[in-house]
Amino acid sequence: MIARAVPQPAPSADEMLLKIVGLSKVYKGGGPPVHAVRGVSLSLEPGQFVAVMGPSGSGKSSLLHMLGGLEPPTTGQIWFDGARVDGLSQARWAMLRRRNIGFVFQFFNLVSNMTVADNVELPALMSGATRRQAKERRIELLAELGLSDKASASPARLSGGEQQRVALARALANRPSLLLADEPTGNLDSLNSADVLRVLCRVHGQGQTIILVTHDARAASMADRVVNLFDGMIIDDMDVVTPIRPSVAAAGVLRLGE
Amino acid sequence: MRAALRWIRSDLRARPFQVAVEMLVVGGVLTALLLSVTVLEGATNPWAGLFAQSRGAQIWMRLAPGTKVSGLRQIGGVTAIAGPYSTTAATIVQGPLQSAVELRAMTPAMPQIGRLLVRQGSWLAPSAPGGVVLEASFAQAIHCRVGSELVINGIDGPTAKVRVIGIAATSDQGFYPDQTPGLAWVQLPLLRRIEPIARHTEEVVGIRIANSADTSFVAQQAVAELTGAVRSVSTWTQVEQSMARGDPLLGLLLALFGLVALGGAVLVIASATGGRVLVQLEELATLKTLGFTPGQITAMVVAEHAGVGLAGASLGVVATRYLTVPLLHGIPASIVPAVVPLPATWIVLMACSAEFLVVLAAAFPGWRAGRVSAVVAVRRPLPAGHLSQLARVVMLSRFPPAIVLGARAAFIRRLPAALTIGGLAMSMAVITIGLGVASTVDDVQRHPANIGLAAALTVSPGELSQAQAGAIVSGDRQVLSAYPSVQVNALLATGTTTITTLGLGTSARPYPFHVAQGSLYHAPGQAVASQGLLDLLHLKVGELVPMQINGVPVIFRIVGRIVEPEYSGQVLAYGLDTLSQAGVVSPPVYYSLVLRPGVTVSAARRHLLAVSGGRLDVTEVNDPASQLGIIRPMLAGLIAVLALVGLVSVLTASSVGIRDQLRDVGALRAIGLTPRQVMVSMVSSTTALAVIAIATGATAGFMVSTRLINLGAQVYGIGSGIGRPPSAPAMAAAILIAAAGATLTAILPARRVVATPVATMLGP
Numbered sequence A: 001m002i003a004r005a006v007p008q009p010a011p012s013a014d015e016m017l018l019k020i021v022g023l024s025k026v027y028k029g030g031g032p033p034v035h036a037v038r039g040v041s042l043s044l045e046p047g048q049f050v051a052v053m054g055p056s057g058s059g060k061s062s063l064l065h066m067l068g069g070l071e072p073p074t075t076g077q078i079w080f081d082g083a084r085v086d087g088l089s090q091a092r093w094a095m096l097r098r099r100n101i102g103f104v105f106q107f108f109n110l111v112s113n114m115t116v117a118d119n120v121e122l123p124a125l126m127s128g129a130t131r132r133q134a135k136e137r138r139i140e141l142l143a144e145l146g147l148s149d150k151a152s153a154s155p156a157r158l159s160g161g162e163q164q165r166v167a168l169a170r171a172l173a174n175r176p177s178l179l180l181a182d183e184p185t186g187n188l189d190s191l192n193s194a195d196v197l198r199v200l201c202r203v204h205g206q207g208q209t210i211i212l213v214t215h216d217a218r219a220a221s222m223a224d225r226v227v228n229l230f231d232g233m234i235i236d237d238m239d240v241v242t243p244i245r246p247s248v249a250a251a252g253v254l255r256l257g258e
Numbered sequence B: 001m002r003a004a005l006r007w008i009r010s011d012l013r014a015r016p017f018q019v020a021v022e023m024l025v026v027g028g029v030l031t032a033l034l035l036s037v038t039v040l041e042g043a044t045n046p047w048a049g050l051f052a053q054s055r056g057a058q059i060w061m062r063l064a065p066g067t068k069v070s071g072l073r074q075i076g077g078v079t080a081i082a083g084p085y086s087t088t089a090a091t092i093v094q095g096p097l098q099s100a101v102e103l104r105a106m107t108p109a110m111p112q113i114g115r116l117l118v119r120q121g122s123w124l125a126p127s128a129p130g131g132v133v134l135e136a137s138f139a140q141a142i143h144c145r146v147g148s149e150l151v152i153n154g155i156d157g158p159t160a161k162v163r164v165i166g167i168a169a170t171s172d173q174g175f176y177p178d179q180t181p182g183l184a185w186v187q188l189p190l191l192r193r194i195e196p197i198a199r200h201t202e203e204v205v206g207i208r209i210a211n212s213a214d215t216s217f218v219a220q221q222a223v224a225e226l227t228g229a230v231r232s233v234s235t236w237t238q239v240e241q242s243m244a245r246g247d248p249l250l251g252l253l254l255a256l257f258g259l260v261a262l263g264g265a266v267l268v269i270a271s272a273t274g275g276r277v278l279v280q281l282e283e284l285a286t287l288k289t290l291g292f293t294p295g296q297i298t299a300m301v302v303a304e305h306a307g308v309g310l311a312g313a314s315l316g317v318v319a320t321r322y323l324t325v326p327l328l329h330g331i332p333a334s335i336v337p338a339v340v341p342l343p344a345t346w347i348v349l350m351a352c353s354a355e356f357l358v359v360l361a362a363a364f365p366g367w368r369a370g371r372v373s374a375v376v377a378v379r380r381p382l383p384a385g386h387l388s389q390l391a392r393v394v395m396l397s398r399f400p401p402a403i404v405l406g407a408r409a410a411f412i413r414r415l416p417a418a419l420t421i422g423g424l425a426m427s428m429a430v431i432t433i434g435l436g437v438a439s440t441v442d443d444v445q446r447h448p449a450n451i452g453l454a455a456a457l458t459v460s461p462g463e464l465s466q467a468q469a470g471a472i473v474s475g476d477r478q479v480l481s482a483y484p485s486v487q488v489n490a491l492l493a494t495g496t497t498t499i500t501t502l503g504l505g506t507s508a509r510p511y512p513f514h515v516a517q518g519s520l521y522h523a524p525g526q527a528v529a530s531q532g533l534l535d536l537l538h539l540k541v542g543e544l545v546p547m548q549i550n551g552v553p554v555i556f557r558i559v560g561r562i563v564e565p566e567y568s569g570q571v572l573a574y575g576l577d578t579l580s581q582a583g584v585v586s587p588p589v590y591y592s593l594v595l596r597p598g599v600t601v602s603a604a605r606r607h608l609l610a611v612s613g614g615r616l617d618v619t620e621v622n623d624p625a626s627q628l629g630i631i632r633p634m635l636a637g638l639i640a641v642l643a644l645v646g647l648v649s650v651l652t653a654s655s656v657g658i659r660d661q662l663r664d665v666g667a668l669r670a671i672g673l674t675p676r677q678v679m680v681s682m683v684s685s686t687t688a689l690a691v692i693a694i695a696t697g698a699t700a701g702f703m704v705s706t707r708l709i710n711l712g713a714q715v716y717g718i719g720s721g722i723g724r725p726p727s728a729p730a731m732a733a734a735i736l737i738a739a740a741g742a743t744l745t746a747i748l749p750a751r752r753v754v755a756t757p758v759a760t761m762l763g764p
């Protein structure tokens, strides 16, 4: 359990998977405008695991949504894999997400009328895989996440932790370059949370780039880097050099990590 | 797009009931439309149907007896020959009445070409050598049934007593009395008995050709082939024309139904798709986060409903195929002589139009679905509910809290609430209009005088003098009043248009027209006109119209508008004294008789014939209202379709509502409402919407129904004034059934929710 002692040299801009410059989001609804994100800049290397923390309402979700193209930024730039993407049309964003960006949300967002298997096969089918390819990938993923016996179940029959693992399988189905997770454990008990975190850890170990929004210090402690948001601005951005973990949580992670 | 297909499949599987209802609506509407067109076609243009069913011949020729016809088969385009059949003229004698008839000798074996369509009784049989089969319109006109005994007199004297054993329809000649003489089929020995001299008979031969367009060409060749032997030729176009009837009233009502049914279908698909999209917004947004483009989402939603529509349309086509024949048996042949299945191209065309409308109706909700923001998937604010004024009043009136909560929940989402109310209110409004049509039909049948049919019989002097005839009809106790009448054509002053005018009664004693506007004619020179004529001449009540009758100029002042379905609504009526004062030589006078209440038409007719010793000509007035009978089953079908429309609206409402209420319900149960109370709350949420919609729809329908029917009648030249409001008991029943139906429909999904454990509902 020794983290990298020496930060690696900062990679040049074209090695960055994701780069955002001066990103801000202003919501203009009925009332006064809400400045949810104020000029955030950030770069992300491939393979990095970033935890975004901050109090409720600090703009974490808004940031994540802009990164995935769910909402357009008010101002600022987003570069993905060397290409500027903030001005893309909804359809182009959709295609980018389909192949390169996986999402996991607090409330799982599984398609309730589809079986677990169908949910997981959906992204592969969407990106043009044959039924057979989609099925093979699904079997592989479900096996990896210990859900093989739930393939034909309806999502409503699964526990929260199981549902979130299905959501993870779905997000990972197309081997996205970036996984965006918005409080994936926010609605789970500690046992199920640990389950989900273990999966995240493992895919990160396989080289998956992850941005994880979380309130959970234990979750953040698994990341390479922790970004703290407050009132829409980054107040703290640090690489995790020495993991300082509460012993209980460490024990939990260890136990589940086995 | 495999992913889209998979999603559509799972969505269809998740709501089989809704899908089935949606399919039924599309299929039902299409069936209703196709059947309406079939019946209308059969009613207004029966020849095609009769021709197809009888495998008729397009050309009929009368030949000298003994002509050899085998050469006809060699003519190009001829596929078959019917006959030749021996035929002779004779007279049917019924007591004092005599009717000219053509007897045609046929065999008990029904021919392959030019078959007769036996409507009642049976065809000629060896066991009944003295039996005769009458053509249907002829039988009706001379009041014969199967079993009637008749005397047939040959031209040269021989007489035979015969029995009617059957009544049959044919495409060989037009309907009696448009085409005379009437037609009767007998076996050859009987014909020989009535007309022993072969020289006095003729032979009739029918030619069936492959392509009806070649008729005149083939006819010419046939005449050339049989040089000298051909006495006359008739072709199918003449028969078709003589059978064709424009029936404005029937056409009007069917057109109205067709439009309403189409409107209903569009409405139901739009509301079902719209409601479904609302329920699915989060899921569709989730699909967007997975990488579905807006266009794909729109296409997917439209495709799903188009697929359901297509299935429904196919269902409709199949249903039409299997219902057309039973329908044929359900409608009296006197109304619709023959119903043929519509040509496949028509059916395909109409099915495609239905499918197009489905796609159109699904397009807007589909487009909205495509535009839904992906963040809807993850941010889900419920619109903040506030207790409406209504709910507050209800609360104060100490209603059970569950009902108040439910009613309040119904209005939290304004758009779905509006959609539901709209869909249900529309169907209720149209049902109300349908009930208005029903009571209008009732009224027309009960009081035919209201559409100008006060007189049930017309009597011509026949062999009597006018004075004798006048004395008999005015002295008859069954006759309430007799109006001297004439029918003359008048030439408009412009000299290019001829119209039918009726002198009916006198200015002192005018015929009791139902005047829709203005007054009756009470002085010479005054006249009343029907809407069609006013439209034709661009006239208004009160204006003058100069005409020429039998070369004499006459100026009429139109003082009133009458409702008149005959003569395409183009008729002018005035007192007979107008003609005499203008110096017009009066054409022969007949009498229009209004019978005393309770006297049947046939009884009065028999009595008049008896009193006059059969020397009067007594004719029943053709009653267009008798054809309106088919409206009723069609109306029932239409209301069934509209009820389905309403059902879909309610289902949509309750599923949208339940999605919103799911979390509330968990909370409600957690704070101690019993499952029963929760269910009451959920059901009353839908019922509240339904009650508003039903009240709005019924009121709107009631207000426009009469006006709409009158408007339609005006367009068709009948003239406004026939419309009646729906009857009170029918309205009450419709409202009660609708409200009860809505509540029952809402109970189904609510029960399912109540059955789910509390913990699940308290989740996300």
Ligand SMILES: Nc1ncnc2c1ncn2[C@@H]1O[C@H](COP(=O)(O)OP(=O)(O)O)[C@@H](O)[C@H]1O
Residues within 6 Å of the ligand: A027, A028, A029, A034, A035, A036, A054, A055, A056, A057, A058, A059, A060, A061, A062, A063, B379
């Ligand atoms: N669609 C919206 N319209 C208006 N305000 C919004 C909207 N979405 C989020 N906000 C506001 O933006 C701020 C940041 O929200 P969010 O990004 O969800 O923060 P976090 O995820 O850190 O809790 C909050 O004050 C929130 O109320």
Ligand SMILES: [Mg+2]
Residues within 6 Å of the ligand: A060, A061, A062
């Ligand atoms: Mg958030």
